[in-house]
Amino acid sequence: MREILPALERWYAARIPFGLATVVAVSRSAPRGPGAAMAVGSDDEVVGSVSGGCVEGAVFELAQEVVASGEARLETFGYSDEDAFEVGLTCGGEITLLVRPVTPETDPAFGAVAGSVAAGEPVTVATVVDGPAPRGATLAVWPETAAGTPGNVGTLGTTGLDVAVTADARGELALGASVLRHYGPHGERREDAVTVFLQSFAPPPRMLVFGAIDYAASVARIGDFLGYRVTVCDARPVFATPKRFPPGVEVVVEWPHRYLGSTDTDERTVICVLTHDPKFDVPLLEEALRRPAAYIGAMGSRRTHDERRARLTEAGLTEAELSRLRSPLGLDLGARTPEEVAVSVAAEIVALRWGGSGAPLTTTAGAIHPRATA
Known part of the structure; x- marks a missing residue:
């Protein structure tokens, strides 16, 4: 999402609502990884991409719908049958998207996050993807030692969940990773409760x-x-x-x-x-x-x-x-x-x-976009 943040920051500062679609999970030969994002602002302006063109038309409509309703949605796109004209990925992979409305009211941390990313300062954004917590709720987490940052901004619904996610967010930030994590409603480790996407913005390499x-x-x-x-x-x-x-x-x-x-x-x-x-x-x-x-x-x-x-x-x-x-x-x-x-x-x-071979793709077999090992 880093590459589209300047446009999003401009919309946010002008209090223009926009729909933000973020890839939160992928499988097989998905064209974009977790954290890839696309946004739709006023006058149908679009920035970013989540699939390289396969599902962007459907995501455009979803983004408009979540802005109108004010409610976040979770959608999964898999393989499309070209003969059936279905919306999906022609590469045979699968992506799961969280599409949520963003305004200063729904995401009070967004401006501070965009400012930190622009300044090369590390920050992790935790967003509720699924479960009993409010879908689309966000918590921005900065390193404990970071000077001049606003501290954590936002909440995922409960103090226990915020505390547990903050600890994990700082750990993932040290690795520069963006991952899904699962918690109980009060922060306990459970696979069947709240799913949270941790998106880390480490300084550029x-x-x-x-x-x-x-x-x-x-x-x-x-x-x-x-x-x-x-x-x-x-x-x-x-x-x-x-x-x-x-x-x-x-x-x-x-x-x-x-x-x-x-x-x-x-x-x-x-x-x-x-x-x-x-x-x-x-x-x-x-x-x-x-x-x-x-x-x-x-x-x-x-x-x-x-x-x-x-x-x-x-x-x-x-x-x-x-x-x-x-x-x-x-x-x-x-x-x-x-x-x-x-x-x-x-x-x-x-x-x-x-981990690419450097060989022409015409001479290789298997997934073009294998799952990253690092």
Whole structure:
């Protein structure tokens, strides 16, 4: 839902009621995962998507109905028989949607949540999906240590339920996960009572691009497109200038290894080393390969890679640490231009994130969108 929040925040601030459809559960080869959202505002304006086009027409009507009635609805869409002209997913998967009306009265936390997400601050939104609690009721939960946040806003119906959900919401927020949980009406663990969807908005993952060469601008641009918070770092001020990079990309003038040593990374961080100069990339990779990251890739020829690997071995890196290095970085697409190379790098990052093979889909079998393992 992160990508449609600016429009929703604008509607909310103007007190324009809108219907918000959120994917809360999927099975088999569903095209969008939990948390995907679509909203319908005034004048039939639509933002977002929940299925890539299969059921959006039906969801549009549902969103209008819940705004008119003021009551949230839970709907499941499965396989559609094209010959019968049924509304459903042609991919054979199944999605369950919660469609609810949103106004300052029905969701007093929405404005604060949107503000936190826009500022890159972590927050989890808990919403009642089914059971004896009010469907569509929301509770926004911020980390206990977060300064300047409003504290929990909203309620799911009972104090016990709010307390239990708050503890789980903070745990899921640490993982950046969005899941369904089941509770008794007072917060006890029960599978047959209240179903709550916990949607976590962790800060965007970071992409660190080292080497302000022509390829860096394209990699930074596609990283921003994929939702990363991008930083480009180079020790050479003549190259590391903001005007060479897309708006919103942070540009740092510093020796790469010094900058990396002074910044935080986690298991979602992407590190792209484009310098292919030993005086820059060897000390940088020494630091990178010994810290948490989802992806560490380095540009260069196979000869450059072999020489770089030998230098890293001499520096004391183990085989386990060296095995984390993707070099030469990117998938074999035959890329030539900076833009094509950026696509190649992005494809490898996405494949690694979701466990994809990188092979053409025409040569594979089974579900196109397998259930995520992480």
